Amino acid sequence: MGLDYKWVLWNKHKKTYDKFIIGGMVGYLVLFLAISILTNPEMTAETLIIRAFGSLAILMLHVILVIGPLSRLNKNFLPLLYNRRHLGVSMFFAALVHGLFSIIQFHTLGKVNPIYSIFTANMDYGSLTNFPFQVLGFLALLILFVMASTSHDFFLHNLSAKTWKRLHMMVYLAYGLIIMHVFLGAFQQEPSVFTISLLIFGFIMMSSLHIIAAFQESKIDTYKGDIDANGWLKVCRPEEIEESRAKIFTVVGERVAIFKHESKLSAIHNVCKHQGGPLGEGKIVDGCITCPWHGYQYLPNNGQSPPPFTEKVKTYELKIEDGMIYINPNAFVEGTEVTLISC
């Protein structure tokens, strides 16, 4: 959390994460160049750079996109989410090197504007097989540019979390364009069973993980518990909640996290105001509910971030009857003070 905008709010974890990103990228490039030079010594330096950075970018995009469903399916992957933003921006730079070298190599030697040349060098728009695949890559690069340049809390706060999320969901469109770009490019330039098999494997793995995670989440979203005569929802026994942790329940289609801390219970909306992280998967640190994604904090008694921060989430009323916790499904407005109940 930060009060003012800085290029990067560095901390120890982010530095470690970024060292892994840089190490991984350099390691991959060195390995790719070594294998390519050994197996195909005639390949020119430009082609080597284009292929090395292009394959690095698509590999990184797969890693970025599987982190989400993997951490939904297995919490051990949650630490990978922590600095995914830097991974995304690094992937954009790899894609940019690939794009720039491709434009220089294939589109700057003629008389026409290189960007115009991308769209007109191959005019076979009517054929799926011979479709100008470079256009698809160029459009994907534009989307990645918009995403990378808005990957900062300044844009997140000023565009609103909802708009920002919608904008960043364009990564799926970029992914579709990139799959077609590589697939058609591989067929039109140099048919390679290895490249195409790898791409198909990546797509099957990616879409399967996303669909499995989505169905698992739908099951939770459609859960309907027992409701008492006053319309309160019966949830669980206090002892089912770990100390300083929460259990998540679906209340009128939205997720609510019920926390237990020092024998007191509290309930807040499960979605972090920062990037929509699942607050109920975090824990209470220094008396504050702490988001597992980026460490944003909220007070259990009013859902407000501790001063001077201003983020607020909805709070809910709880009661205990016959050793069972009940929740009032009607949420209070964001930041409303509630009485913590003893258990």
Place this chain on the structure above:
Amino acid sequence: MIAGQRKAHKLIWLGMALAIPIVLFFAVRNLTFTEAISGTSPSGQLKARFDTDRITITLNTSFKSPSAVVYALDKEGKIGRPLGQLSAPGTYSFRTSDKVIGVVVVDKIKEQELYKIKF
């Protein structure tokens, strides 16, 4: 994520899982796969490869001649239509709809045959 965003993610991935394989299928169904054939000049300066509808030429060092035009050799071994020019070392790719059995590189200024490679 809120419930609406989770639903949007699910619909997007279901849509992509259906749409991308369909588009890929239609993109490859007209392709014909033949085994690539290739040849190299005696000096090793030039390597040519013919695969389905594409001739790929790898030029390892520059020609001393000021002009180098590549022609396809048709199935009767005759010089066919020009494919393009070679200049700096690198990989050149030319598309052709004809069945070719080799390539000829000609210096058009001196009207001199530089290389003839039969696959």
